[in-house]
Amino acid sequence: MSNTVTRADFDQVMVPNYGPAGFIPVKGLGSRVWDQSGREFIDFAGGIAVNSLGHCHPQLVATLTEQASKLWHVSNVFTNEPALKLGKLLTETTFAERVFFCNSGAEANEAAFKLARKYGSDHFGPEKNQILACKNSFHGRTLFTVSVGGQPKYTEGFGPVPGGIAHFEYNDIESLKAAISDQTCAVVIEPIQGEGGVMPADKAFLEAARELCDQHNALLVFDEVQSGVGRTGSLFAYQEYGVTPDILSSAKGIGGGFPIGAMLTTEKVAKSFGIGTHGSTYGGNPLACAVAHKVLELVNEPAVLDGVRAKHQRFVDGLNAINAKYQVFKTVRGMGLLLGCVLTDAYAGRAKEFLKAAEKQGLMLLVAGLSVVRLAPSLVIEDKDIDEGLARFEAAIAELTSAQ
Known part of the structure; x- marks a missing residue:
């Protein structure tokens, strides 16, 4: 049996729920990636933030190497030092007083x-169970989280879905006012909608959500799976806005590539998860927690967070310069190093074509829906990689537009 594999093998052995690019990355260093043939790519995708x-x-x-030589897994029948150290660091640097570890953003949500x-x-009776979330949101792929997410395409064919969930318009205070009631137990918001098109929340919207939750004894939940861990230039986006949630979910960037998720909350709220009420076999394993602790240490430095803001401007200026020539974007939006290039009507629905064109030029990009090209690079991407990547993006756009 040959150990050689190619992209064609994906179509033979994998469940067909993904449509990966035509090359297989085999090595990465910094913001550069190489495929099986040794071809180099600049990574503006960042493994989806x-x-x-x-x-x-x-x-x-x-x-990771040091921890791998010590202890990999003991389960939550026991605790371990890396988990406790990470928990302490998270409670020292955020609003949270209690932390629950798991393996992904969906599990955190x-x-x-x-x-x-x-x-x-526990506090108001079983009838207080309604969860409100935003239309066009995304909170994971479990049946519960995909139902809370406000995108019907992700629940089609998977019904019946969990009840007690309703949706309101993102960035629309009046829509939230009309939806919330004393039966609402939680309002769930992404401070920046990621999969929904890289749409930042208005500060007034988040402030109103906090006030309405307080009025109705509902918990405010921020999904910071994509926006957290330095992505906006603050450790978490809620700090950028100055609006504090009751519960926050984190994953993606917190592990720097190693799978880990975390749910952060207050002591008062955490008391409702008594022994046996919830769990995760791998959650809080020493390998993941050791790596995540180092990620947080490195990211939560002024030089890195200030660098995110500077790199944001370098990206925006470069993308706007490209757009001045080719006029393919309606706008470039986002915060920090989570950016969305919203395509003009002439290119609406064609975001994946931009990815394919970029691939030909040696650039890795993302989409956020059908009409937004998304960038979520490393928080410490070097300026030379930004400039070279933007040059490759411009070459891709030039080729794409010339074919019209």
């Missing part, structure tokens, strides 16, 4: 939504 410190960051490699309902039932 996961590779917060790029590929194979030497301090993360050293941390699943825990958040279960905790919100349990807290509502």
Whole structure:
């Protein structure tokens, strides 16, 4: 049996729920990636906002290697030092007083939504169970989280879906006012909608959500799976806005590429998750927690966070310069190093074509829906990589537009 694999093998052995690019990355360093043939790519995708410190960051490699030689897994029948150290660091640097560890953003949100309902039932009775979320939101792929997410395409064919969930318009205070009631146990918001098109929330919208939750004894839940861990230039986006949630979900960038998720909350809310109410076999494993602790240490430095803001401007200026020539974007929006290039009507629905064109030029990009090209690079991407990547993006756009 041959150990050689190609992209064609994907179509033969994998469940067909993904449509990956035509090349297979085999090596990464910083913001550069190489495929099986040795061809180099610049990475503006960041593993979908996961590779917060790029590929194979030497301090993360050293941390993982050191922990791998000590202890991998003991389960939550026991605790472990890396989990406790990470928990302490998270409570020292955020609003949170308690932390629950899991393996992904979907699991972090699943825990958040279960905790919100349990807290509502504990304090106000079982009828306080409604979860409100934004239309066009995304909170994961479990049946519960995909139902809370406000995109019907992700629940088609999977019914019946969980009840007690309703949706309101993002950035629309009046829509939230009309939806919330004393039966609402939680209002769930992404401070920046990621999959929904890289749409930042208005500060007034988040402030109103906080006030309405307080009025109706509902918990405010921020999904910061994509916006957290330095992505906006603050450690978490809620700090950028000055609006504090009751529960926050984190994943993606917190592990720098190693799978880990976390749900952060207050002591009062956490009490509703007593022994046996929720769990995760792999959650809080020593390998993931050791790496995540090092990620947080490195990211939560003024030089890195200030660098995110500077790099944001470098990207925006470069993208706007490209657009001045080719006029393919309606706008470039986002915060920090989570950016969305909204395509003009002439190119609406064709975001994937921009990805394919970029691939030909040696550039890795993302989409956010059908009409937004998304960028979520390393928080420490070098300026030379930004400039070279933008040059490759411009070459891709030039080729794409010339074919019209």
